[in-house]
Amino acid sequence: MTAATEVIEQTKRWINDVVVGCNFCPFAANVVKQQSVFYKVENSGDPALCLTALLNEAIRLDDEADIETIFLIFPHSFALFDDYLDLVADAEDMLIEKGYEGIYQLASFHPLYMFANAVEKDAANYTNRSIYPMLHLLRESSIDKALENYKDPENIPGDNIDFARKKGLVYMKMLRDACM
Template identity: 40%
Template structure:
């Protein structure tokens, strides 16, 4: 799979799932303004992923016009539990670089599972993505968006309600359709 195919599948997921279901009410604006950076790392180990994360945080520091980054890492941390443990390492990097409070890392994975949910629960699809990825967010921008949104506290419950209404089978099919776009392009080449 090429970088272009991975980014295409991820962009389709953002458009169809994240924006389409309004899971993040702040995402559409940044996507339309082309301020979301989609980056695929070739990392094959956790150490390489830490290096890629460090480089991307530096890029955000150097380029304030980039609002947010989706750091996609298809070659490492395919296992959700290993991925989940890695999030502590990612947060430790923020602390080490003295960027805690400046950036926040949100997590998305094809097998995402919230604590106290069944693996096949529809609500897990709020954080299920085509590939494992780390979403790097600017805290100041996030705080500003939150301050201007009428019911931030209601977002998680609303998202769970929407996902449960859609059902896991439909959401799984939708997620697979993001990847199918990649496959159909390859077949048509």
């Protein structure tokens, strides 16, 4: 098994066991079941090259209608959360600059993810704490379509926070760490 294949398999396990298993994204199970998720490992730590990689994945979504969502995974870079947040900000700016605003949405996941005004040991952070730093690119039209059939979508983040806090920090960390 190549290193990239192992990273992708671990990421799939995290998505299945944590994201789908905890129902953090009620739309993820269907996309995973349909096998319309694309995974790409980027080994560079150069932010400019990583942004180019993200742009290439947006172009992939342009060209390949059977792909609903893409995870761009950075297993060897952006270990510091602040460095990762800089990448996210630059990625959002680039997507707007390239005309992708309203077409693709960017979601962010990081092993040290911490919501603004949260404490480090808040189990709620595990709703976005992945096994590797990664950027998640989603089709906005698919999100809009999924939301049409979902009652009270504005409650999803709060429900996720409540779930993680009820399960507790030890449980959430163990669940995530078991994916590696």
